[in-house]
Amino acid sequence: MRRGSHEIGGSCIELACDGERVLLDLGKPLDAEDADPRLLPAVPGLEQGTDPQLRAIIVSHGHIDHWGLVPLAHTSIPLAMGAATRRILHAAAPFVPNPFAPNDTIDLVDGKQFAIGPFAITPYLVDHSAFDAYALLVEADGRRLFYSGDIRAHGRKGTLFERLLRDPPKGVDAMLLEGSSLGRLDESADFPTESEIEDVLVERLGTAGFVAIMASAQNIDRVVSIYRACKRTSRMLLLDLYAMEILRATGNPNLPAPGWPNLAVYVPEYQRRQIAKSQRFDLLEPYKAARVYREHIAEIGSRAVMLFRPSMMRDVDAVDLWTNARAIWSQWAGYLKLETGAKLKADLSSRNVELENIHTSGHASIKDLKRLAAALAPKALVPIHTFEGDKFSDLFANVVRRADGQWWEV
Structure with missing residues (x-):
């Protein structure tokens, strides 16, 4: 992980296989006022576009803490996101400061696997407060990593969460699980629907x-x-x-x-x-x-x-x-x-x-996170998008803490 192991926001995961790399999200930290180049993670070729082995940036959904630094990346790096996410960014552009309106993106489509270099990526449409949000299953070199993105079960698309529980990806070696609700909600409590x-x-x-x-x-x-x-x-x-x-x-x-x-x-x-x-x-x-x-x-x-x-x-x-x-x-x-x-x-x-x-969270309750982790049963569960990573071991099985900037093998 480049960022996200100990904070909510600024999410960025770098994956490498056979010398080729992709990024899952490139978000702006919540405490950053502007998208400053100094906030970019130290990913070779990200700002200069000089490394052909950096194959793509894949944006899970349209919240700025997941895409907010993408405009600082070199325009030669391919982008993947949901088609509706791209359209919403374009629609917002005339009304917001520092607009971002990307073109020629690779479309994420629910359940439709696509390949980028050695990576096979399957998007899962999920319930979240952002429209057109995805979890991502990434397969490479016989290994499987599942990235939850931002996810919940109590919104108007909660059936998508239940669908994922009924038919989860099998044989997941590592799961990057968001934990936004930890520290905000009791383990036994529910968010309002x-x-x-x-x-x-x-x-x-x-x-x-x-x-x-x-x-x-x-x-x-x-x-x-x-x-x-x-x-x-x-x-x-x-x-x-x-x-x-x-x-x-x-x-x-x-x-x-x-x-x-x-x-x-x-x-x-x-x-x-x-x-x-x-x-x-x-x-x-x-x-x-x-x-x-x-x-x-x-x-x-x-x-x-x-x-x-x-x-x-x-x-x-x-x-x-x-x-x-x-x-x-x-x-x-x-x-x-x-x-x-x-x-x-x-x-x-x-x-x-x-x-x-009068509000409810865009993120899953702890009870629902536990249901998701149990359904996928990953060999390793890695906290991300949370200020409370140390609490994961009390709630989930097979928790492995990883630090920002640390390379590790799935």
């Missing part, structure tokens, strides 16, 4: 007043939960262009789209300025019929639910919707400890609006 989050939202949306929900537009499961809760409470969900473009990029016709009931598109002032500056008026075209304007929000304010971010604060101020309003934080609580999170809480407090946390 996404359906339970929906039920809580229904309860909160049942009272009158404007509701601002702070959730990632790329957490498709959560957007679906919010939309379903709006339908159940006869509320109108307001999504901005960024959220709508992300939904469209998934390619899934079963996700909220223009023309669906209880859904409208609102373009906040900062996005209006972005579009005018970039001349990307094409982004407005698919949503003209579903679009609502500021004066209409004032009319429907008491039954409106907005997927909200701090840059929309002035839009809500302008139509004076904060009286009797609710604010819901629906993502990792750790972000609230950062400077931007503290400012958001202060800004809401100055408007007499409390911030309530």
Whole structure:
């Protein structure tokens, strides 16, 4: 492992066989503000592109702690990722700082094995808070390594986790198992399911007043939960262009789209300025019929639910919707400890609006991690993506600790 043996985020695994190498993920550490070249692991040829033996970088899913340093890698190195992940990165590019929009990637397809040099790689589509996330089975020289990536069982795609338990890869020599929930959750406890989050939202949306929900537009499961809760409470969900473009990029016709009931598109002032500056008026075209304007929000304010971010604060101020309003934080609580999170809480407090946390993890509970480890029964289980690697031996069989930068044989 190049990074990930003792931290959550910044994941990077280098595999070598017969002199050829691949990387599984190349993420930005959670505590890094920017993608700095000094954060790149010491992988020969990664930055210069001078080593033909570095055959590919394989990105398990679209969270920045798994791909965030890829833009710093040399463009000659082939990339592999899910097709929907690539489309989502492209869809996000007009709206985010330092966008990354790769082209000509190798597509990861659920259950479809592909070869890179001596490596045979089989992606397994998994349940995670990122859309189009994969675990990876890598075979080379008669050995088998399974990389869990980020995985859970309690989301809207939990059946994928159960499918993996029913038909796991056999003869796994080493398993790299994420442990994000260790230290955050008791061994016997469960995270709320996404359906339970929906039920809580229904309860909160049942009272009158404007509701601002702070959730990632790329957490498709959560957007679906919010939309379903709006339908159940006869509320109108307001999504901005960024959220709508992300939904469209998934390619899934079963996700909220223009023309669906209880859904409208609102373009906040900062996005209006972005579009005018970039001349990307094409982004407005698919949503003209579903679009609502500021004066209409004032009319429907008491039954409106907005997927909200701090840059929309002035839009809500302008139509004076904060009286009797609710604010819901629906993502990792750790972000609230950062400077931007503290400012958001202060800004809401100055408007007499409390911030309530309604969220569930994007990662598996300890109970589900144990079920996964038992199903695969690896000869060696290596902790990754965790701050609590020392606790693995108390929970799992055949645990072997490995350090960042340490080469070892599968």
